[in-house]
Structure formats: C-alpha cells, structure tokens
Amino acid sequence: MTTVNESLTVLIERNAEFDAEFVTEPYEVAWAREARWFVVLDEAPEAFDFRLDTEISPDGLDWCPLEGVSTHVADQRVTSWAVRDFGGWLRVRGAVTGTGQAKGSVFLVLKA
Numbered sequence: 001m002t003t004v005n006e007s008l009t010v011l012i013e014r015n016a017e018f019d020a021e022f023v024t025e026p027y028e029v030a031w032a033r034e035a036r037w038f039v040v041l042d043e044a045p046e047a048f049d050f051r052l053d054t055e056i057s058p059d060g061l062d063w064c065p066l067e068g069v070s071t072h073v074a075d076q077r078v079t080s081w082a083v084r085d086f087g088g089w090l091r092v093r094g095a096v097t098g099t100g101q102a103k104g105s106v107f108l109v110l111k112a
Contacts, residue, residue: 006112008032012103015042018050018094019101026060026091032110038080039073042105045100048075057089065093094102 012024029035039052050073051090066086073079083090096102 008110009109011108012092012108013104013106015103015105017101017103018096019020021093021095022051023055023094024092026057026089027088027108028060029086029108029110030088030112033084034087034111035083036080037050037083037091038078038107038109038110039104040050040078041076041102041104043103044075044077045098045102047098048100048102049073049097050079050102051095051097052079052081054081054083054086054092055093057091058087060089063091063093064091 003077011025012027018078054069055063058062069083071081078110092106
C-alpha cells in the first residue's frame with residue numbers, strides 16, 4: 001500500500017505593506033506535521049532588512065516565539081524557512097529596519 005502526503009498551501013497575506021513591526025494573520029495547523037513559510041516581496045526599499053520570527057499558540061489568542069526559529073532577510077525577493085513541533089496555531093512576527101516599506105505576500109505550506 002502506498003501512502004501519499006497530504007499538503008496545503010495557504011496565502012496568509014497578499015500585497016501586504018510591511019513597515020516597522022507587523023504580525024500576520026494566524027492559521028490553525030494542528031493537523032500538520034511540518035510547515036514552511038515563504039515571504040515573496042514585490043516591492044522593497046533599496047536597502048532593507050527583515051527579522052522574521054515564527055510564533056506559536058495553543059488557541060490562536062495567546063502567542064509566544066517558537067524557540068530557535070528566526071530568520072533575517074536582506075535584499076532578497078523570496079525567502080523561506082521550515083518549522084516543526086509547533087502545536088495548534090502559527091503566525092509570523094516581523095520587523096523591517098531601514099527607511100521605506102516593503103510590499104509582498106506570505107505563504108504557508110503545510111504537510112500532514
């Protein structure tokens with residue numbers, strides 16, 4: 001018998017404007033075994049830097065950082081990072097440093 005992994009790609013933020021600090025919409029992921037975030041920038045200032053942290057929650061209301069899962073992005077159009085052992089809900093907390101704002105989308109890919 002062959003087993004097939006179930007997967008789902010979710011568009012969490014579309015054409016969002018990222019400046020200073022931000023958090024994405026949360027997504028319920030209790031059924032998933034693994035996840036991967038993708039941040040795709042359509043517009044960005046000349047020199048920019050993102051700090052992106054994965055946050056977890058048991059109920060979608062109260063949040064804490066997922067230990068050891070943080071990424072920095074500088075002058076990249078697309079970035080991605082994997083997360084595991086995350087519990088019931090996921091979201092991204094981010095901060096943009098530098099002048100101006102970035103515009104783009106955030107995707108979450110989940111596998112059972």
